[in-house]
Amino acid sequence: MKQHQVEIDTSKCIGCGICARVCPAHSIEIKDKKAVTLLDDCLICGQCTAVCPMRAVSISGYDTGQNEKKEDLRLKPEEVLDVIRFRRSIRQCSGK
Ligand code: SF4
Numbered sequence: 270m271k272q273h274q275v276e277i278d279t280s281k282c283i284g285c286g287i288c289a290r291v292c293p294a295h296s297i298e299i300k301d302k303k304a305v306t307l308l309d310d311c312l313i314c315g316q317c318t319a320v321c322p323m324r325a326v327s328i329s330g331y332d333t334g335q336n337e338k339k340e341d342l343r344l345k346p347e348e349v350l351d352v353i354r355f356r357r358s359i360r361q362c363s364g365k
Pocket residue numbers: 277281282283284285286287288289303304320321322323324325326
């Protein structure tokens with residue numbers, strides 16, 4: 270059983286098709302002017318939840334919704350470079 274699943278509130282969906290256009294896995298279609306999910310290949314990337322103008326798309330299992338950009342954010346280039354430089358991730362895979 271999948272832990273996360275894309276859910277579309279059809280009462281909010283206006284059938285604009287933006288979610289289907291941005292989905293990298295082609296996991297959303299518009300049928301009868303409503304978005305429907307074809308979840309077999311869903312990557313749980315969240316693109317569809319980010320672009321929906323009606324906030325009709327969500328992913329189950331997460332407590333965060335769509336985040337709005339409230340101000341113009343500028344990152345300091347030297348800090349971005351340090352974040353990249355100081356990242357140390359070592360993963361050991363079991364091979365299973
Ligand atoms: S982006 Fe939102 S409103 Fe538009 S089709 Fe998809 S779910 Fe419906």
